[in-house]
Amino acid sequence: MDIKTHITSDPLSLDHAFEFINDERYGGNCLFVGTVRKVTEQQVTEALEFESFDAMALKEMEKIGKQVLAKHGPGKCYIAHRKGHVGPSTIVVIIGISTPYRKTAFKACEQAIDTLKETVPIWKKEILEDGSFWVNAHP
Amino acid sequence: MSQVTSIKVSVYAFGVSKDIIGKKQFEMSIPEDSSVSEFKQLIVDQYPRFRDITGFHIAIGDEYARDEDSISNDDQLSILPPVSGG
Numbered sequence: 001m002d003i004k005t006h007i008t009s010d011p012l013s014l015d016h017a018f019e020f021i022n023d024e025r026y027g028g029n030c031l032f033v034g035t036v037r038k039v040t041e042q043q044v045t046e047a048l049e050f051e052s053f054d055a056m057a058l059k060e061m062e063k064i065g066k067q068v069l070a071k072h073g074p075g076k077c078y079i080a081h082r083k084g085h086v087g088p089s090t091i092v093v094i095i096g097i098s099t100p101y102r103k104t105a106f107k108a109c110e111q112a113i114d115t116l117k118e119t120v121p122i123w124k125k126e127i128l129e130d131g132s133f134w135v136n137a138h139p
Numbered sequence: 140m141s142q143v144t145s146i147k148v149s150v151y152a153f154g155v156s157k158d159i160i161g162k163k164q165f166e167m168s169i170p171e172d173s174s175v176s177e178f179k180q181l182i183v184d185q186y187p188r189f190r191d192i193t194g195f196h197i198a199i200g201d202e203y204a205r206d207e208d209s210i211s212n213d214d215q216l217s218i219l220p221p222v223s224g225g
Contacts (some may be wrong), residue, residue, distance in 0.1 A: 136193060136221040
């Protein structure tokens with residue numbers, strides 16, 4: 001299998017991602033790691049709360065893996081997302097791509113995270129010092 | 140005179156839609172042969188606060204549905220507000 005997807009309430013592991021994509025056929029490895037940012041403009045984030053429609057989210061992540069490897073492969077693709085309540089600097093998403101050379105790995109990695117943010121049914125609630133809101137929910 | 144029969148669907152609400160509706164899951168009776176866009180209209184009519192959000196999609200089972208798709212008895216429908224993973 002060239003694609004692995006994962007959604008969990010447990011901490012994500014960069015080692016797992018790299019172990020999966022590391023392959024003697026591919027010399028370009030690209031890892032994108034998204035973490036919780038504490039300050040956005042003037043706003044201080046205490047925590048994020050991620051909710052996922054797991055069955056559908058895994059299916060959509062698998063589709064992303066197939067799309068990016070069809071376009072930029074051959075290669076391997078690892079996509080993992082955290083759910084639940086997480087504080088600043090926690091890893092919330094990992095995209096790992098390996099392809100024969102670096103350029104296709106970078107491109108595939110960018111396409112995968114961009115598409116994840118558009119299609120994968122996962123929702124983020126910002127918990128602030130004085131309230132909370134669902135990200136992207138309101139115009 | 141034709142009689143409108145209804146079908147029963149199971150509805151799951153995620154993210155902000157769960158807050159608007161006040162629950163995660165519920166059953167709903169809708170007219171037979173409803174399309175996804177008609178179902179969305181029913182949701183907005185029943186919960187007007189949906190007019191305040193950016194929009195929402197519907198999934199039938201675990202696939203995005205198109206507005207013109209038709210809904211069958213016992214379908215599992217999910218209300219998907221704009222996603223914000225990553």
